[in-house]
Amino acid sequence: MACDGACAELRLLHSPWLPVYIGGFRFLSKSWFGSSEYHVLLTDMKCVWEERMGTAHIQERAQELNRRLRAPVSAFFSHLRQVAEPCLTGSSELRLLHPEAQMSLRRQEGGNIHLKLKSELGGLPFHWEFHCSPAPVTVVRSTAAPAPVTVACAQLLRPLFSISVVLQRQVEQLGSLLVQKDKEIQDYRENGATLSRERLQTDVFQEQLYKDDFMAKVVCVFIFIGVFIFISIFIFVGVFIFVVCVFIFIGVFIFISIFIFVGVFIFASVVWLHPSAAVGHWAQPPAPGPAQCGIPQRHHGSLEQRQSSDTKPMQSSGCR
Incomplete structure (x- = not known):
């Protein structure tokens, strides 16, 4: 079993991440199906979910979801693989083989996601669920390194870095090959060989100039x-x-x-x-003053003047 687990992990590592659309959400998925076991990985570049199932657990879940099913795992696992792989790889050609198969997604508490698969097996409905949980930190042990590493590191970052190194080596090899080809063409010219068509003539490859031009283009893209x-x-x-x-x-x-x-x-x-x-x-108009009613104003004069003024009759001016 240890060897089978190591081989399964190696095959899953070499499998590409494929874009899939499940239940209205976009993911990157990679999966591996054996004879009676599977390993599924999903990521939205924020979290990585996974599920590993062996024969005993597959049999138990199949009985829970399909009460009428009494067949062993080997009898229905091939059908499960045929209907699940198109949904987990995004292959439209494989979906045509089982157009009745439908997969939906439901998010659970704790960050888990359930993938519900509905299909038909022998004329009867066949249900399956992938219970994917967030991958723990020490879930994957790489065959190259004995220390435990994360799923994101083992399945995402490390392959990307490896591919980057391989591509860099290929670029260096192609540069060296072009330099050798230029030397070969120069030797032909020195011995009297000529081109039959002038449009096929090319300039001598200069590796440093090519690198500088490439870096300038990359810098311009980043600046933009x-x-x-x-x-x-x-x-x-x-x-x-x-x-x-x-x-x-x-x-x-x-x-x-x-x-x-x-x-x-x-x-x-x-x-x-x-x-x-x-x-x-x-x-309301203002009330008439004493002067308007003909009332004489009092003066601060002598007593005789005030008495004489008091004895004068008041002039009738309409005021009473």
């Missing part, structure tokens, strides 16, 4: 991406500030409108409750 991100952030911040200013202006306008409305309402209420007082205060 940086400028684009900066402009996008600047526009977003400008739009956000503009929206905030508009909301502040609307709020101030509403506050002033409410204040004016309340003032007008209070004044109207006072006029409605005390109309006579308000009308009398604004419409």
Whole structure:
């Protein structure tokens, strides 16, 4: 069993990550199906989920989901593989073989996800569920390194780094091959060989010049991406500030409108409750003064003058 587990892990490691669309969500998936066991990995680049199932657990889950099923694992596992692999690889050609198979996704508490698979086996409905849980830190032990490593490191980062190293070596080998080809062509020319078609003539390959040109293009791409991100952030911040200013202006306008409305309402209420007082205060003419009624003003003179003024009859001027 240890050898089988190591071989299964090695095959899963060499399997590519494939984009799949399950239940309205996009994932990268890789899976391995043996004779009576499987190993499934899913990731959305934020978390990695996995499930490993052996023969005994597959038999137990099959009995729970399909009460009428009494067949051993070897009898229905091939059907499970045929209907599950198209959903887990995104292959439209394999889906045509079992168009009735449907897979849905349901998220559980604790970060788990369940993949529900519905199909038909021998004319009867066949149900299966993949219970994928977040991969723990020490779940995978690489065959190259005895220390436990994470699934993301073993199945995502390490293959990417390995491919990057391989591609770099291929570029160096191709550069060396082009230099040798240029030397071979130069030897042909020195011995009198000529091209029958001038359009096939090429310049001598200069490795350093090629690297500099490539790096310049890469730097230009990164600069363009940086400028684009900066402009996008600047526009977003400008739009956000503009929206905030508009909301502040609307709020101030509403506050002033409410204040004016309340003032007008209070004044109207006072006029409605005390109309006579308000009308009398604004419409009643001022009372006539003593001078208008012909009442002489008192002077601070001698006693005789005040007595003589008091004895004079009051002029009739309409005042009583």
